[in-house]
Amino acid sequence: MLIRPHRDDIRLIGFYLGRILALTGLVGVLPLLIAVMSAEWGAIGWYMVMIGVGLLLGGAAEWIRPHDEPPLRWGDGMVVVALTWVLIPLLGSIPLYLSGRFGSFLDAAFEGMSGFTATGLTVLADLDHLPTSLTVWRQTTQFLGGQGIVLAALTVFAGGGILALYHGEARDERILPSVTSTARFIWAVSVWHGLMGITALALIGVIRLGYEPNRALLHAYSIFVGAFDTGGFSPMSTSLAYYRSPAVEFVTAWLMIAGTLSFGVHFTLFRGPRKVWQNLETKTLIGSYLVTSTVAMLGLVLIGSIEEPMVLLRRGVFHVVSAHTSTGFSTVSSSDLASWGGLTFAAIATAMALGGMGSSTSGGVKALRIGLTLKTLANTIREILLPEHTVIRRTYIQNGRRQLTNDLAQSVMAVSLLFVALYLVGALVGIAHGYPLQDALFESVSAAGTVGLSVGITSPSMPDLMKVVYMLLMWAGRLEFIAIFALIGFTISSVVGE
Amino acid sequence: MRRLTLAVVLVLIALPVSAQEIVSVTSLLVEPAVYDNTEVTVLGELVGDFSRRGDEVWLQLNDDEYVDAPLGDPGTKPNGTNSGIGVRVPASLFDGIVEGPPGRYGWRGPKVTITGTFLHLDPALGGETYVDGHEMSLVESGRPIETPGVGIAPVVGAGLGVVGIILFLGARRRRETPSQ
Numbered sequence: 001m002l003i004r005p006h007r008d009d010i011r012l013i014g015f016y017l018g019r020i021l022a023l024t025g026l027v028g029v030l031p032l033l034i035a036v037m038s039a040e041w042g043a044i045g046w047y048m049v050m051i052g053v054g055l056l057l058g059g060a061a062e063w064i065r066p067h068d069e070p071p072l073r074w075g076d077g078m079v080v081v082a083l084t085w086v087l088i089p090l091l092g093s094i095p096l097y098l099s100g101r102f103g104s105f106l107d108a109a110f111e112g113m114s115g116f117t118a119t120g121l122t123v124l125a126d127l128d129h130l131p132t133s134l135t136v137w138r139q140t141t142q143f144l145g146g147q148g149i150v151l152a153a154l155t156v157f158a159g160g161g162i163l164a165l166y167h168g169e170a171r172d173e174r175i176l177p178s179v180t181s182t183a184r185f186i187w188a189v190s191v192w193h194g195l196m197g198i199t200a201l202a203l204i205g206v207i208r209l210g211y212e213p214n215r216a217l218l219h220a221y222s223i224f225v226g227a228f229d230t231g232g233f234s235p236m237s238t239s240l241a242y243y244r245s246p247a248v249e250f251v252t253a254w255l256m257i258a259g260t261l262s263f264g265v266h267f268t269l270f271r272g273p274r275k276v277w278q279n280l281e282t283k284t285l286i287g288s289y290l291v292t293s294t295v296a297m298l299g300l301v302l303i304g305s306i307e308e309p310m311v312l313l314r315r316g317v318f319h320v321v322s323a324h325t326s327t328g329f330s331t332v333s334s335s336d337l338a339s340w341g342g343l344t345f346a347a348i349a350t351a352m353a354l355g356g357m358g359s360s361t362s363g364g365v366k367a368l369r370i371g372l373t374l375k376t377l378a379n380t381i382r383e384i385l386l387p388e389h390t391v392i393r394r395t396y397i398q399n400g401r402r403q404l405t406n407d408l409a410q411s412v413m414a415v416s417l418l419f420v421a422l423y424l425v426g427a428l429v430g431i432a433h434g435y436p437l438q439d440a441l442f443e444s445v446s447a448a449g450t451v452g453l454s455v456g457i458t459s460p461s462m463p464d465l466m467k468v469v470y471m472l473l474m475w476a477g478r479l480e481f482i483a484i485f486a487l488i489g490f491t492i493s494s495v496v497g498e
Numbered sequence: 499m500r501r502l503t504l505a506v507v508l509v510l511i512a513l514p515v516s517a518q519e520i521v522s523v524t525s526l527l528v529e530p531a532v533y534d535n536t537e538v539t540v541l542g543e544l545v546g547d548f549s550r551r552g553d554e555v556w557l558q559l560n561d562d563e564y565v566d567a568p569l570g571d572p573g574t575k576p577n578g579t580n581s582g583i584g585v586r587v588p589a590s591l592f593d594g595i596v597e598g599p600p601g602r603y604g605w606r607g608p609k610v611t612i613t614g615t616f617l618h619l620d621p622a623l624g625g626e627t628y629v630d631g632h633e634m635s636l637v638e639s640g641r642p643i644e645t646p647g648v649g650i651a652p653v654v655g656a657g658l659g660v661v662g663i664i665l666f667l668g669a670r671r672r673r674e675t676p677s678q
Contacts, residue, residue, distance in 0.1 A: 063668075126579075128560060
C-alpha cells in the first residue's frame with residue numbers, strides 16, 4: 001500500500017526548494033557586477049529579474065516552512081534534489097532568454113539545463129557577440145552544476161537530512177566526517193585548481209597569444225570552468241580550436257582530468273598518491289583511457305585522416321580525454337568530428353558513455369561501475385569454468401578491500417543498464433526525426449553522458465521534441481536515476497496513496 | 499578620354515580579385531578534401547581577439563548571418579549559430595588594413611576578404627585547420643551595434659526582490675511570535 005505524503009513533507013520540500021532557488025538566484029550578483037563594470041546596461045535588468053524571482057520564491061518558501069521543522073527524510077531529500085535540478089536551470093535561463101539570443105524560452109531552458117548539468121551542448125545564437133556578463137553567467141552555470149547546486153547550498157546552510165541531499169546529486173563519498181566539511185573540502189579543491197588553472201591560462205593568453213589582459217582573464221575563467229567542471233561551454237563558437245595553442249590544450253587537459261577524478265582521490269592525493277593506484281576505479285579509468293585512445297588513433301590512421309604521430313596524439317588523445325571526462329571541448333569542427341567514422345567515432349562515443357569517476361564533476365556510467373560490472377562478469381565466467389563448490393573470492397579494492405556482494409553487483413548493473421537505455425532512447429528519438437543512426441547515437445550519448453561533443457545535430461533549428469528529450473537525458477544523466485525514481489514514486493503516492 | 503582609360507585600367511586590375519570566387523566557411527569545413535592546399539578567398543567579419551604572435555596575427559573570421567545582420571540591428575532575430583574559421587596573416591599586411599577592435603558585444607568587427615591557402619589538419623602546425631592568408635582587403639570598417647538600454651527590467655527585478663525580502667522577514671517574524 002502506498003502512503004500519501006504528509007502535508008508537512010510537501011511543505012518541507014517546498015521550503016528547501018525555495019531556499020536553494022534564492023541562494024542560486026543570488027549568484028546572479030556576479031554577472032550583474034560584471035555588467036555594470038562592462039557598461040552592459042541592458043544586461044543589468046536580466047540578472048536583477050533572476051535575483052528577484054529567486055528571492056520571491058525563497059521568501060514565499062519561508063511561509064510554508066513547517067512550524068516544528070522535522071528533519072528531511074531520505075525520500076523527501078531525493079525529491080528536493082530532483083526538483084532542484086528542474087527548477088534551477090529554469091531560473092538560470094531567465095537572463096539567457098531576456099538577452100534575446102534565443103528563439104524561444106525552450107531554447108534558453110535547453111541552454112540552462114545544458115549549463116547546470118555541465119553538458120555543454122548549445123543552441124545559442126551568435127555566441128561570438130555575447131555580452132561579457134552573459135558569458136560569465138553561462139560559464140558559471142556549469143560551475144554551480146558541476147560542483148553540485150545542492151552541494152553549494154550545503155556549504156551555506158546545514159540542517160537535518162542534508163545527507164540525502166548530498167547523495168541525491170550522485171555523490172556517494174563522504175571524505176571528511178561530516179557532509180558540510182566534505183562540501184567545504186570540495187570547494188577548497190576547486191578553488192585551488194581554479195587559482196592555478198586561471199593563472200596559467202591567463203598568462204598563456206597574454207604572453208603567448210597576445211590577448212588583452214581582461215580578455216585573457218575572461219578566456220581563462222571560461223576554459224577553467226568548462227574544463228574542471230567538465231562542462232565544455234566555450235566563450236567562442238569554435239570551442240578550443242579558437243586558440244590554436246598546444247599550451248592551452250595541455251592545461252585544459254590537466255584541468256579536465258582533475259575534474260574527472262573523484263574528490264576522494266583528490267583528498268588521497270593531497271596526502272600522498274600511494275593508495276590511489278590500487279583502487280579498482282583508478283585502474284578501470286586508466287585502462288579505459290588507454291584502450292579508447294589507442295582505438296581512436298588507430299581509426300584515424302586507418303581512414304587516412306591523420307598520419308603524423310604528433311598530430312594523432314594532439315587530436316586523437318585530446319578528444320578522447322574530452323569525451324572520457326565528459327567535458328566536450330573540441331579542437332576540430334563538428335564536420336571533422338562527424339567524418340571520423342568507424343573506429344575513432346566508436347572510441348569517442350564509448351569514452352563518452354563510460355565517463356569518469358564517481359563523486360566527481362563528470363558524467364557517464366562511471367569507472368567504478370564499469371570495473372565492478374567487469375569483475376562480476378569475470379567471476380561468473382570463473383564460476384562456470386571452475387569445478388563446482390570452488391570458493392571464489394568476491395572482493396575488490398577501493399580505499400581498502402571490500403566485498404563485492406550480489407546486491408552491490410545487481411545495483412551497479414542496474415544503473416549501467418539504465419544508462420544504456422537512456423542512450424538508446426535518445427538515439428531512437430533522433431532516428432525518428434530522420435538523423436542517421438550513427439549521428440543520433442553519438443548525440444544521444446553526448447547528452448545523457450553530459451558530455452557536449454556534437455556532430456551537428458544540436459542546433460537552434462533542432463525539433464522542439466528533441467530539445468525536450470535531450471534536456472531529460474541531461475537531467476537523468478546528471479542525477480543518475482535514484483532521485484528521479486524518488487520523484488516518480490513521490491508523485492504516484494501523492495495521487496494514489498492513502 | 500583619359501578618365502575612361504583610367505576607369506578601364508582600374509576595372510581590369512580589379513577583375514582578378516573580384517572574379518575570385520568567395521568560398522564559404524561551411525564549404526571549407528564540410529568538404530575539406532576539395533579545398534585542402536588550394537588557394538581560396540573567404541569573406542567575413544573578424545571577431546573575438548586579434549592574436550599577435552611574433553610577425554604574424556591569428557584571426558577568427560566568421561561568415562554567418564550576423565555579419566550583415568548583427569543582432570541588435572532593427573528587425574534582426576536569432577538566426578542559427580556562428581560559422582567561422584581561423585586565419586593567419588602577416589602582421590605587416592594586417593596592420594596596414596585593419597583598424598579598430600574585432601567584433602564583440604555591441605560592435606560589428608571589420609568585414610574583410612582574405613585570400614590564402616586553405617590547410618586542413620596542417621601537420622606543420624600540429625593539425626590546425628586554417629587559411630594561411632597572403633592577401634587581405636577591407637570591405638567594410640567595424641561599426642557599433644545597437645545594444646539594449648536599461649529598460650524596465652531592473653525595476654521589475656528590484657520589485658520582486660523587495661517583495662521576496664518582505665515575505666521572508668514577515669514569515670520569520672510570525673515564527674518568532676509566540677502563538678496565543
